[in-house]
Amino acid sequence: xxxxxxxxxxxxxxxxxxxxxxxxxxxxxxxxxxxxxxxxxxxxxxxxxxxxxxxxxxxxxxxxxxxxxxxxxxxxxxxxxxxxxxxxxxxxxxxxxxxxxxxxxxxxxxxxxxxxxxxx
Amino acid sequence: xxxxxxxxxxxxxxxxxxxxxxxxxxxxxxxxxxxxxxxxxxxxxxxxxxxxxxxxxxxxxxxxxxxxxxxxxxxxxxxxxxxxxxxxxxxxxxxxxxxxxxxxxxxxxxxxxxxxxxxxxxxxxxxxxxxxxxxxxxxxxxxxxxxxxxxxxxxxxxxxxxxxxxxxxxxxxxxxxxxxxxxxxxxxxxxxxxxxxxxxxxxxxxxxxxxxxxxxxxxxxxxxxxxxxxxxxxxxxxxxxxxxxxxxxxxxxxxxxxxxxxxxxxxxxxxxxxxxxxxxxxxxxxxxxxxxxxxxxxxxxxxxxxxxxxxxxxxxxxxxxxxxxxxxxxxxxxxxxxxxxxxxxxxxxxxxxxxxxxx
Numbered sequence: 001x002x003x004x005x006x007x008x009x010x011x012x013x014x015x016x017x018x019x020x021x022x023x024x025x026x027x028x029x030x031x032x033x034x035x036x037x038x039x040x041x042x043x044x045x046x047x048x049x050x051x052x053x054x055x056x057x058x059x060x061x062x063x064x065x066x067x068x069x070x071x072x073x074x075x076x077x078x079x080x081x082x083x084x085x086x087x088x089x090x091x092x093x094x095x096x097x098x099x100x101x102x103x104x105x106x107x108x109x110x111x112x113x114x115x116x117x118x119x120x
Numbered sequence: 121x122x123x124x125x126x127x128x129x130x131x132x133x134x135x136x137x138x139x140x141x142x143x144x145x146x147x148x149x150x151x152x153x154x155x156x157x158x159x160x161x162x163x164x165x166x167x168x169x170x171x172x173x174x175x176x177x178x179x180x181x182x183x184x185x186x187x188x189x190x191x192x193x194x195x196x197x198x199x200x201x202x203x204x205x206x207x208x209x210x211x212x213x214x215x216x217x218x219x220x221x222x223x224x225x226x227x228x229x230x231x232x233x234x235x236x237x238x239x240x241x242x243x244x245x246x247x248x249x250x251x252x253x254x255x256x257x258x259x260x261x262x263x264x265x266x267x268x269x270x271x272x273x274x275x276x277x278x279x280x281x282x283x284x285x286x287x288x289x290x291x292x293x294x295x296x297x298x299x300x301x302x303x304x305x306x307x308x309x310x311x312x313x314x315x316x317x318x319x320x321x322x323x324x325x326x327x328x329x330x331x332x333x334x335x336x337x338x339x340x341x342x343x344x345x346x347x348x349x350x351x352x353x354x355x356x357x358x359x360x361x362x363x364x365x366x367x368x369x370x371x372x373x374x375x376x377x378x379x380x381x382x383x384x385x386x387x388x389x390x391x392x393x394x395x396x397x398x399x400x401x402x403x404x405x406x407x408x409x410x411x412x413x414x415x416x417x418x419x420x421x422x423x424x425x426x427x428x429x430x431x432x433x434x435x436x437x438x439x440x441x442x443x444x445x446x447x448x449x450x451x452x453x454x455x456x457x458x459x460x461x462x463x464x465x466x467x468x469x470x471x472x473x474x475x476x477x478x479x
């Protein structure tokens with residue numbers, strides 16, 4: 001369990017996760033266990049997302065395609081569909097996209113990355 | 121598109137109860153050419169609150185089905201995705217598959233007459249077995265029967281793909297006039313246009329799919345959601361192929377690619393054929409029966425297509441919560457899954473590019 005410096009949202013959510021998993025979930029009837037597992041997963045995702053600087057990661061993705069912070073994720077999606085951004089204009093395109101996916105997966109499902117030999 | 125059935129859906133329809141089926145008795149008697157039909161038992165089986173499965177115990181007097189039967193009545197979903205078939209159309213596909221020798225729960229009758237039980241429904245024979253993907257993949261006995269099951273499923277797919285478009289056969293299903301893979305890309309792009317979140321990686325993958333689409337080997341009936349989780353297994357034996365609501369005319373390799381996609385192995389990643397067996401086993405069963413011989417290498421493209429399709433569907437499932445107001449934790453968590461499929465798709469494209477087979 002992470003040690004927090006202040007009593008705030010992150011510390012509370014950590015504590016909720018701990019109590020839920022150790023005391024609440026095991027006491028539920030079998031038909032509620034799937035729901036409990038989903039709740040535990042949702043709390044964990046929320047905890048990891050709170051610790052993340054999402055804007056910095058988006059900037060990191062877009063900065064490689066657009067100068068001066070001009071682009072948006074929606075613009076990048078459009079440019080990839082139209083072909084304005086492609087493997088020829090950006091030879092390391094797939095690696096860049098995968099780096100962004102890895103950042104998302106560290107929050108959403110770190111076990112997915114671990115199963116593929118990628119360090120979280 | 122698959123798997124909305126995995127998620128409970130909400131609606132304001134009048135709920136069914138054990139006494140809701142009286143109107144079916146004379147209707148069934150007429151449908152089955154029987155003197156009399158009596159529903160002597162009705163019990164709700166596990167499933168969603170709206171798209172329900174009822175076990176019906178039925179006494180048929182006279183006609184070709186004279187005797188006692190255990191059947192399952194499935195109601196229509198209230199909020200299916202646009203591309204899925206309604207319950208009666210799905211039933212027609214199951215009838216055709218049954219005639220082609222595919223192992224399905226025997227189709228009995230279907231109707232979209234709302235005067236009967238207030239919603240469309242289909243009735244099929246009750247089949248024993250388990251369809252839960254995770255349980256099948258984690259069965260300790262899987263090592264003994266997994267490859268035989270994969271071969272059997274390969275043969276089932278070959279039987280499905282033996283059905284070809286011709287006059288009078290499922291004429292409500294459109295026959296593709298452009299490359300089916302490119303048609304799928306266009307459909308997914310259209311769906312993504314209305315989604316809440318832009319996905320650059322998915323757009324890249326769709327562009328790759330569009331550029332690299334192979335010509336179809338044939339146009340056949342395609343199940344559309346043929347995967348672990350959508351067939352029943354009893355004591356290691358296949359008892360029925362389920363869930364035909366995405367049935368369509370398409371490239372038969374779509375079904376094979378969907379079956380082997382990593383996202384449908386339920387964690388049994390080393391067993392490429394649906395988390396249950398070797399790809400070689402699946403293809404051995406398929407190629408042993410089908411007039412279309414498929415190689416493992418040509419399926420890589422269709423694995424990418426499968427991953428893209430599931431990524432787009434997941435995103436849209438999440439939108440049903442975030443935009444559609446459906447308060448489902450399962451929908452919300454499904455909506456977070458696209459990066460998983462995008463990652464796997466990019467991995468395959470990387471692998472193909474390294475081999476110099478595609479850009």
